[in-house]
Amino acid sequence: MASAGITLRPINEDLSVSPLLSDGPRNPHCSGDSIMIYLAVPGASMIPMRVMECDSIASVKLRIQSCKGFVVKNQKLVFDGRELSRNHSLIRDYGISDGNVLHVVIRISDLRVITVKTACGKKFKFHIERGRDVQYVKRQIAMTGNPFGELQNQELIFDGEELDDKRIIHDICKNNDAVFHLIVRKSVKVRSKPIERDFELSVVAALPEEDGDSNDFQVTTKKAPGKDVWIEPVLGNPKVELPQVIRDLLHAALAGLEKGHPPIMSSEGTGGAYFMQDLSGDEFIGVFKPIDEEPMAENNPRGLPFSTNGEGLKRGTRVGEGALREVAAYILDHPLSGHRSFSHVDIGFSGVPPTVMVKCLHGVFNHRAGFEHGPKHFKIGSLQMFVKNCGCCEEMGPRAFPVQEVHKICVLDIRLANTDRHAGNILITREGEEGPLMLVPIDHGYCLPENFEDCTFEWLYWPQSRQPFNSETIDYIQSLDAEQDIALLKFHGWELSRECSRTLHITTMLLKKGATRRLTPYDIGSILCRETINKESKIEEIIHEANSTVLPGASEAAFMESISQIMDRYLDELSI
Numbered sequence: 251m252a253s254a255g256i257t258l259r260p261i262n263e264d265l266s267v268s269p270l271l272s273d274g275p276r277n278p279h280c281s282g283d284s285i286m287i288y289l290a291v292p293g294a295s296m297i298p299m300r301v302m303e304c305d306s307i308a309s310v311k312l313r314i315q316s317c318k319g320f321v322v323k324n325q326k327l328v329f330d331g332r333e334l335s336r337n338h339s340l341i342r343d344y345g346i347s348d349g350n351v352l353h354v355v356i357r358i359s360d361l362r363v364i365t366v367k368t369a370c371g372k373k374f375k376f377h378i379e380r381g382r383d384v385q386y387v388k389r390q391i392a393m394t395g396n397p398f399g400e401l402q403n404q405e406l407i408f409d410g411e412e413l414d415d416k417r418i419i420h421d422i423c424k425n426n427d428a429v430f431h432l433i434v435r436k437s438v439k440v441r442s443k444p445i446e447r448d449f450e451l452s453v454v455a456a457l458p459e460e461d462g463d464s465n466d467f468q469v470t471t472k473k474a475p476g477k478d479v480w481i482e483p484v485l486g487n488p489k490v491e492l493p494q495v496i497r498d499l500l501h502a503a504l505a506g507l508e509k510g511h512p513p514i515m516s517s518e519g520t521g522g523a524y525f526m527q528d529l530s531g532d533e534f535i536g537v538f539k540p541i542d543e544e545p546m547a548e549n550n551p552r553g554l555p556f557s558t559n560g561e562g563l564k565r566g567t568r569v570g571e572g573a574l575r576e577v578a579a580y581i582l583d584h585p586l587s588g589h590r591s592f593s594h595v596d597i598g599f600s601g602v603p604p605t606v607m608v609k610c611l612h613g614v615f616n617h618r619a620g621f622e623h624g625p626k627h628f629k630i631g632s633l634q635m636f637v638k639n640c641g642c643c644e645e646m647g648p649r650a651f652p653v654q655e656v657h658k659i660c661v662l663d664i665r666l667a668n669t670d671r672h673a674g675n676i677l678i679t680r681e682g683e684e685g686p687l688m689l690v691p692i693d694h695g696y697c698l699p700e701n702f703e704d705c706t707f708e709w710l711y712w713p714q715s716r717q718p719f720n721s722e723t724i725d726y727i728q729s730l731d732a733e734q735d736i737a738l739l740k741f742h743g744w745e746l747s748r749e750c751s752r753t754l755h756i757t758t759m760l761l762k763k764g765a766t767r768r769l770t771p772y773d774i775g776s777i778l779c780r781e782t783i784n785k786e787s788k789i790e791e792i793i794h795e796a797n798s799t800v801l802p803g804a805s806e807a808a809f810m811e812s813i814s815q816i817m818d819r820y821l822d823e824l825s826i
């Protein structure tokens with residue numbers, strides 16, 4: 251994203267010094283007054299910072315990086331309930347003035363890349379969640395199937411020190427460049443055999459099975475705490491039949507909880523997101539996001555303030571509706587073969603992981619008022635299948651991504667008018683070491699907004715978005731039907747508001763008209779996004795014009811007809 255292109259320059263240690271003394275990448279035409287703002291960082295006291303009103307958000311983030319060490323791309327700034335997501339916009343564009351407080355949310359990657367080197371020079375790479383311990387790494391080594399990998403024979407050395415099994419990865423390595431040295435400790439047995447008056451001593455390397463309990467591979471688990479933990483689907487309509495993939499996910503999550511493997515809170519994100527574990531405790535299988543832990547909801551664990559007007563972190567969304575939107579993105583991600591009917595194909599055209607609304611009970615969730623076992627402490631939220639990944643698009647240059655993988659996400663984001671498509675919300679997977687890269691879109695809690703003010707698409711800056719859709723994608727786009735989609739969501743229990751329905755009608759219309767004219771995802775996506783915070787996007791202009799054209803009290807159909815005509819005129823000009 252834009253932050254990637256910022257040049258780093260050292261600045262004064264003290265954030266409250268005059269902005270004229272500090273040296274960020276400022277607007278050359280910057281003039282006007284300096285103001286004092288305050289940064290609220292969870293776990294720290296309020297930090298004063300002097301800025302100019304014409305400073306860019308990027309420059310403020312850069313100063314926070316220089317003084318506090320939080321890398322720019324891991325920072326999220328929130329002011330007055332809104333994320334300051336446009337790096338090139340200015341402090342004054344967001345209405346920030348003297349004495350205001352900016353909330354800083356720091357995203358820390360959950361995964362560490364660890365290289366394990368054997369004595370004979372073999373290397374293995376593992377992506378390990380930072381909350382795991384050394385024994386977990388050993389189990390991953392054992393699972394490679396190599397003979398030296400037997401768990402009980404392993405010794406891991408880092409920085410000249412043998413690592414204790416209980417040590418946590420985060421405490422051992424802060425970056426992705428850690429190399430653990432694997433020493434295979436063959437235990438030996440000394441046997442003595444009497445030969446006349448002497449003894450023959452023989453030293454025998456023990457076979458793994460002789461070395462005790464092969465159940466070492468099993469995770470030691472706490473006793474299952476019975477009904478103190480629970481998870482079950484929440485269906486908006488009893489007629490909805492859950493697909494097998496979701497039923498399997500729910501069974502696996504319940505088995506993990508009952509075995510005593512707690513949900514593990516992610517260190518990333520602005521809301522509470524919890525990794526659900528399987529029966530063995532070796533695998534994450536799902537991500538649970540409770541609605542009351544969304545940004546600005548009452549139990550948000552990241553220190554964000556409570557929303558005063560109910561509006562979410564992005565304009566046109568509502569606090570507490572993130573889970574609905576997550577599930578809607580899955581339901582609307584129809585497979586290539588046709589409308590999602592919830593009976594056969596699990597993954598849709600854009601690859602949104604299977605997602606379902608659930609209620610879940612566990613003491614690890616964030617309860618400000620304290621936790622007691624019982625029905626009132628059930629949390630409702632979305633459960634999404636965990637996707638094994640090797641990182642997200644923030645960690646890799648976009649050129650490596652296959653065009654079709656990018657296009658399938660463009661189609662989804664345009665349809666859903668996504669207001670939160672940054673590179674961290676696209677996971678990268680690949681089959682084997684050399685297989686082609688695949689992209690998996692996640693985090694759809696801010697799609698289908700009531701208006702287009704905050705639409706942002708990271709892929710607008712990627713070269714693939716300037717290439718035309720292929721014919722398969724165009725056919726898919728032409729098969730979309732907003733009316734049917736709204737009915738499908740209603741069948742699942744979510745009746746879209748008039749505003750959100752309108753959004754879906756407009757985006758589907760735009761996508762279809764654009765694809766007919768062979769416009770690229772970039773051409774179409776740019777129509778939905780503002781270039782700067784205060785300059786309306788083309789779609790907003792079209793809506794204004796339509797509003798001024800139709801008579802007061804005209805029907806929604808008349809309004810949409812007007813949108814259609816204005817859109818045709820604009821797109822025809824664009825495609826000349």
Ligand SMILES: Nc1ncnc2c1ncn2[C@@H]1O[C@H](COP(=O)(O)OP(=O)(O)OP(=O)(O)O)[C@@H](O)[C@H]1O
Pocket residue numbers: 360516518519520521522523537603634635636637638639642670674675677692693695
């Ligand atoms: N389906 C999934 N499979 C694997 N990892 C996931 C999945 N969904 C989310 N994650 C990971 O969980 C963490 C938190 O998730 P996410 O970013 O969606 O939370 P959030 O609070 O909604 O974030 P944001 O601040 O970007 O809106 C991230 O590290 C993300 O990569």
